[in-house]
Amino acid sequence: MTANRTDLTLLRRGAAVLLTAALVTGCSSAVADQRNGGFSSGGGEQILHIGSTNDIVPGTVFTNSSDTTNTLIGSVYDSLVDYPLDSLDAQPSLATSWDVAKDGTSITLDLRDDVSFHSGREFTSKDVEFSIRTWADPVWTVQLQRTAAAVTDFDTSDPHRITLGFDHPLSNILDLLDMVPIIDSESFDQLKTGEAYVGTGPFVFESWTPNAKVELSANEDYWGGAPGVDGIEVSVISDPQAQVSALRSGQVDLVTGASNRDLATLAEDDKYTVSQSDYGQQVYVGADLANPALKDVRLRQAVAYSLDRERILDEVYQGAGVTTSIPWAETSPAYDEELAHHYDLDAAKAKSLLAEVGDVGTLPLSYPAGNANYEATAQIVQANLEATGIRTELKPVEFTQFIKQLIAGEFGGLWILQHSYAQYTPSTLAVSAYPFNADKNASHFVDDDYKAHADGAWTRASGVDEGAVKLYGELNKDLIDNAFLLEIAILKGQVATSDKVGGEFTWSKRGELQLDDVTLGG
Structure with a gap:
């Protein structure tokens, strides 16, 4: 039928x-x-x-x-809360309700009492503690590791209620609770080897x-x-x-x-x-400042002005998205309409900046191999840069190896990929995502102001109040001025x-x- x-x-x-x-x-x-x-x-x-x-x-x-x-x-796991796609209004999942302390340093969650793991074992507050502690372990290289590690106290005295305590307020605590899958401690050794994945889903x-x-x-x-x-x-x-x-x-x-x-x-x-x-996700060009040429912000800005975002969106992604120069969608409290168009195509500006920099040789341009969208994007980006005088060499990399290079920051030049996390509380992106993390990122970009603004937004009781929005404006300025990550478009999944x-x-x-x-x- x-x-x-x-x-x-x-x-x-x-x-x-x-x-x-x-x-x-x-x-x-x-x-x-x-x-x-x-x-x-x-x-x-x-x-x-x-x-x-x-x-x-x-x-x-x-x-x-x-x-x-x-x-x-x-499919296999549940989280404590679920966000809708278009807002930061968390909805119940394994947690039925929650209360954040006024000073933002703790959250108490009531848990469902009718949930079992696939093994038949009852889900309790101790499973929440185990799951968050697992995410806090650097061995897993999860992108919210810093936020998970900031949860320093667990009251699991009631099997169906848990209080999480923090050393400082966490504006993105519900982001963490949306992302962390509740995992089974008893089968954890098998999870490590891929033999078993036991959840409540x-x-x-x-x-x-x-x-x-x-x-x-x-x-x-x-x-x-x-x-x-x-x-x-x-x-x-x-x-x-x-x-x-x-x-x-x-x-x-x-x-x-x-x-x-x-x-x-x-x-x-x-x-x-x-x-x-x-x-969906944002497709972007990253710049690895470990390459001496890319340490010059004028070159990075020249790359940003060279990108024909409309062509990439139309030809490669068939118009399924919107071009942008910043990470955020219009629904985000960090969105800025003017800055979203800051790096619209301007070949003249790109050439002028490049004239100041001088010859930079040939830059490697990496992208995940075997993906038609990335391959087509890389070809257009290469042509865009060539048109303004920036030479690149395309380097397709097998996907698993590509992710390892992203986590380790080993591209040595430019790269093309998609990122997520901009759909959450904006501080999450700046303190969590591999390309953006102010503490350590794939670009090797280090800046005291960027770190101060990222941490300031993160260590607030609210991620949507006037003070937070002001800090997001500073973060946007950091991203635009330093141009270490060059957004192309927000795509639809x-x-x-x-x-x-x-x-x-x-x-x-x-x-x-x-x-x-x-x-x-x-």
């Missing part, structure tokens, strides 16, 4: 975008058979097949660094075959209601065009890594639906599905697919 689909906006589990389809009935559930007799897509089971680009890397499983990892985390981890697939089964006892499908199988298909071919042939029902050009073509075919999130996929399909603010209400046609 072919479903009739309408794009709507709905607040659900921290998401604001969904695809509504005619519900399909008559397919039997076989979750029990899966658990007793192995995972299979045969026998009438409703298995959602997904094509993803990058595999799980157990050592970076909490970094939101791949689409397969995002699907795993979003709508799907149960069954198996991971490295570089091949991840299998999940429905958690029929999920506190939020049983999922609409019996399981999920994520196949790692690194070639974006191969993902599209798998979708067209019926091998998969949903693809996460198709290029925007292929997505535009699929959208013209009634057999497929391309769904957009109102908020997109996936393509076949006409078998129905029900409600959503994203979290973290960019994770929320698949528990998806159904499949019989």
